Amino acid sequence: MEIGENNLLKFNFISKNFEVESCSNYHLSVELSVNFFRYAVLDPNTMKYLIIREYFIEIKNANQLSNKIVSIINSDEFVKRNFYSNTISISSTNCIVNSSGQTTDNEKLKMLELETDVHENIKCDLISHNDSVLEIIYSIPNSINNLFNNYFNNSSISCSDTILIKNYLNELNPLPSLKIHICYDTIYITYFYNNEVIFHNKFIFKSEEDILYLILNTTKQLKISREKCAFKISGRVNKLTNSLLKDYLGEFTVEKSKIENTDSSKFKIVLNQII
Structure with missing residues (x-):
């Protein structure tokens, strides 16, 4: 890997069970945003992740972003290989x-x-x-x-909101629920009533106080009754966020990410439908 792109590599997990010659049996998941390019290699037989890599980038211009990602792909020794299947999710698009x-x-x-x-x-x-x-x-x-x-021409493409909503719909019950997912600098808020999507949006935040404001403002705008609605939060919930939400929301459920089956709990994202 080239030195310049190696400096962008902020998370690198490679399982001892990963075998390069078996890539044609694995599934590749790619996620793209203006802040990062990351991918995971999954063994569909064991449903375990064998590789997770995350490159952090800060480029808003689409042409410059694509050029930087091409450079990362060309210097990465794994992502260009032929996989059994692959999917792409896009996180930065509205x-x-x-x-x-x-x-x-x-x-x-x-x-x-x-x-x-x-x-x-x-x-x-x-x-x-x-x-x-x-x-x-x-x-x-x-x-x-x-x-x-050019690089993933056999991939299915979807936005991260689609993946999130699909996962939510698989777990719904008739009671009203507000689903909150926190991912780096973005918070996704989705409100369900009678098993229907009533509201869905995502917001950029800079602090834990922003997270609290966005949740409280959404509940106010939608006139959500705190006593009759279940609040469920997933993603990057640190101690300060957890404390603030408890002070103002009272009871809520923190849902563990389904993909946290690696040796590290630092990597908490939604990837794709195969999970």
């Missing part, structure tokens, strides 16, 4: 959750234009739920789309 039925391409464009910046490639993930279909609508720049096509 999205629209539409529960009103499937829409045309023009309708998707108009919905995005009302809420966020629109890039050249409009994507739509579909989630089947309660005899209906949820649309997760988002867009990605050409440079990032070309990167995926």
Whole structure:
């Protein structure tokens, strides 16, 4: 690995059970944001992670970001190998959750234009739920789309919101619930009522106090009754965050990430549907 890219490598887990010659039997998960590029290699037979690598980057420009990721990929000795299957999730893009039925391409464009910046490639993930279909609508720049096509052309692509909502829907009960997922500088907040997605959004935060404000403000705006709604929090919940939330929210559940089956508990992210 080149020295420059090695300096960006902030987390590096390689299991003693990993065998390079067996990559064609493994699943590759890639996650991309403006802050990081990370990937995990999973053995589908044991459902154990064999490699987890995370590169931290701070680039907002899409072209510069794609160039930096190409440099990382070219210098990494594992991610370019041929895997049995692979998936990609995108964490930095804003999205629209539409529960009103499937829409045309023009309708998707108009919905995005009302809420966020629109890039050249409009994507739509579909989630089947309660005899209906949820649309997760988002867009990605050409440079990032070309990167995926050049290096991971057989991958399925989805945004992180889709993965999160899918996992939530698999575990729902009829009671109202507010699901909160904390991932580095982003907090995802999703409200369910009668097993339906009522609200979903994500916010950038800079401090634990921001997390508390965003949760309290959301509950106020949605008029959520604290006594009748279950609060469930997952992701990076440190001691200060936990203490602040207890002081203001009272009772809530901290959900352990399903993917924490490595030798380290520092790596807490949502990766893909295979988990």
